[in-house]
Amino acid sequence: xxxxxxxxxxxxxxxxxxxxxxxxxxxxxxxxxxxxxxxxxxxxxxxxxxxxxxxxxxxxxxxxxxxxxxxxxxxxxxxxxxxxxxxxxxxxxxxxxxxxxxxxxxxxxxxxxxxxxxxxxxxxxxxxxxxxxxxxxxxxxxxxxxxxxxxxxxxxxxxxxxxxxxxxxxxxxxxxxxxxxxxxxxxxxxxxxxxxxxxxxxxxxxxxxxxxxxxxxxxxxxxxxxxxxxxxxxxxxxxxxxxxxxxxxxxxxxxxxxxxxxxxxxxxxxxxxxxxxxxxxxxxxxxxxxxxxxxxxxxxxxxxxxxxxxxxxxxxxxxxxxxxxxxxxxxxxxxxxxxxxxxxxxxxxxxxxxxxxxxxxxxxxxxxxxxxxxxx
Numbered sequence: 001x002x003x004x005x006x007x008x009x010x011x012x013x014x015x016x017x018x019x020x021x022x023x024x025x026x027x028x029x030x031x032x033x034x035x036x037x038x039x040x041x042x043x044x045x046x047x048x049x050x051x052x053x054x055x056x057x058x059x060x061x062x063x064x065x066x067x068x069x070x071x072x073x074x075x076x077x078x079x080x081x082x083x084x085x086x087x088x089x090x091x092x093x094x095x096x097x098x099x100x101x102x103x104x105x106x107x108x109x110x111x112x113x114x115x116x117x118x119x120x121x122x123x124x125x126x127x128x129x130x131x132x133x134x135x136x137x138x139x140x141x142x143x144x145x146x147x148x149x150x151x152x153x154x155x156x157x158x159x160x161x162x163x164x165x166x167x168x169x170x171x172x173x174x175x176x177x178x179x180x181x182x183x184x185x186x187x188x189x190x191x192x193x194x195x196x197x198x199x200x201x202x203x204x205x206x207x208x209x210x211x212x213x214x215x216x217x218x219x220x221x222x223x224x225x226x227x228x229x230x231x232x233x234x235x236x237x238x239x240x241x242x243x244x245x246x247x248x249x250x251x252x253x254x255x256x257x258x259x260x261x262x263x264x265x266x267x268x269x270x271x272x273x274x275x276x277x278x279x280x281x282x283x284x285x286x287x288x289x290x291x292x293x294x295x296x297x298x299x300x301x302x303x304x305x306x307x308x309x310x311x312x313x314x315x316x317x318x319x320x321x322x323x324x325x326x327x328x329x330x331x332x333x334x335x336x337x338x339x340x341x342x343x344x345x346x347x348x349x350x351x352x353x354x355x356x357x358x359x360x361x362x363x364x365x366x367x368x369x370x371x372x373x374x375x376x
Contacts, residue, residue, distance in 0.1 A: 001066050006281040007055060009293035012301030014051040015308050019348060021045025022148070022313055023341045026326050030333040038334050043254040047245075047270050049151045050212050052309075054274040056155055057216025058223075064166040065224050077163055080367045084306075087363045088355060089152060092310050093126055096145055100314070115143040129156040136205040139198035145314040150204050157206050158213050171221055178218040182268070185211035189264045199257030202264070212271040219279055231283045238276035245273045307352035307360065315348045 024042040028035070067073050097120070105116055119142050125134040131142065132150035141147045169177060189208045192201065202208050222228050248266055252259035259266075280289055292298075301308065319340065327336045 001062065004282070005299060006290050006293040007059065007278075008302035009295060009298035010051070010055055010278065010281065010302070011305045012298035012303075013293065014048045014055065015301055015305040016048075016298075017045040018048035018052075018309065019045075019312050019345055020341060021048065023316055023344045024337065025316070026320060026337065026340065028333065029326050030328055030331070032332050035333050038337070040254045044249050046256045047274075050267070050270045051274045051277075052151065053155070053209070053212035054216040054271060054278055057158070057213035057218075058220045058278055059216075060159065060162065061166065061217035061220035062223065064163055065171070065220060068166060073167060074163060078159075081159055083363045083367050085152070085156065088307060088310055088360055089149075090127075091359065093146075096314070097123055097126075101144065112144075118142060119144040119146050129153045132204045132206060132209075136201040139200050141200060145317055148309070148313050154206050154209055155213070158210060162213075162217070171225065175218065175221050178214050178221070181214045182211045182218075185209070185214075186265070186268050189267065193260055193264055199260075199263050203256050209267070211268065212274070215271050215275045216278065219275060219282075223282055228279055228282055231280065234276055234279045234283075238273065238280050241269060241273035241276055245269050301349070304349065304352040304356055307355040308348050311351045311355070312344065312348040315351060316344050319344050319347060 020042050021044070024039055024045070028039060030036075064073075064077065067076065070076070101116055101120065105113060108116060118138075122131060122134045122142055125131045126146060126149060130153055131146070132153040135142050135147070135150050142150075165177065166174060185208055189202050192205075192208065219228070228234070245266075248262060248269060252261050252266070255262075257263055277289075280287070281293055283290075323340065323343070326333050326340070329335050
């Protein structure tokens with residue numbers, strides 16, 4: 001399969017806006033309205049996880065279609081996914097539960113200790129990749145540097161059932177299944193909202209969030225068949241869905257759980273926006289958009305995005321402990337927040353580089369073993 005470098009940049013862009021979103025989670029001491037607007041802008045960065053979902057759905061489905069009739073279809077896929085995902089994920093869990101939490105708990109505040117106790121009670125859910133379901137059951141976000149792992153739980157659950165679906169059904173039927181799932185997810189979100197389920201439940205539950213992954217998969221079906229040809233239409237859809245998303249977030253709030261419109265229909269709108277963006281990058285001719293996402297800085301972040309995503313919430317906590325609460329300069333908190341974000345971003349990238357060179361790459365080299373020669 002042809003490697004599409006712009007998609008590396010797209011992954012880098014996703015982790016960048018998610019980082020900025022989490023780094024904005026600091027005490028807001030300023031009452032300046034401009035500071036509030038600045039904060040709200042970056043608090044829209046949670047949509048980066050939806051971009052991750054769409055992109056993962058496309059890349060994984062493309063691999064599965066390409067290897068659909070190979071003898072080692074399941075063995076190759078799960079072997080290589082395991083090598084890519086499990087080592088760092090479980091290293092992080094061990095580091096958090098058996099090193100950092102025991103070390104920091106005695107000196108933590110009462111509020112932090114309560115968050116730690118909740119996370120420890122959910123420990124098994126993390127190790128079995130179902131922390132998102134526990135979070136959905138609780139109706140609030142798990143913390144202590146572990147809450148963001150709910151997205152990886154959803155992706156892992158997708159990796160379990162989706163290869164079986166792609167293997168069994170024809171491309172024609174797969175597209176029909178994809179459409180059914182898209183409408184089913186939206187309908188389920190609306191029904192659960194009417195039933196009084198919390199926004200966090202709708203945000204974290206697998207069956208209410210898997211439509212973004214399936215949308216990416218749907219584009220993989222069309223791309224494989226060579227049916228993505230009208231890129232003028234794709235670009236118009238990108239502009240339309242971007243305008244609708246921006247308008248929605250402006251009027252209903254930047255947070256995912258801020259308004260029922262956002263966490264019901266809004267999730268579909270955001271997924272459609274990123275699906276259009278992904279599709280626009282698949283055309284062969286050079287465009288301004290492709291130039292942006294093939295830029296070296298975004299491609300670099302894309303290469304190390306997994307470790308950056310894993311470690312950056314922990315980095316935020318450590319840096320905040322070191323530098324202390326935000327400081328207001330001349331009536332604004334923005335200079336402090338910018339500097340804090342820069343420091344956290346640099347440290348997160350450095351940690352990811354260390355992780356890649358001292359840990360991850362040794363497992364990834366095992367992917368090239370001859371008997372598992374199928375590209376994944």
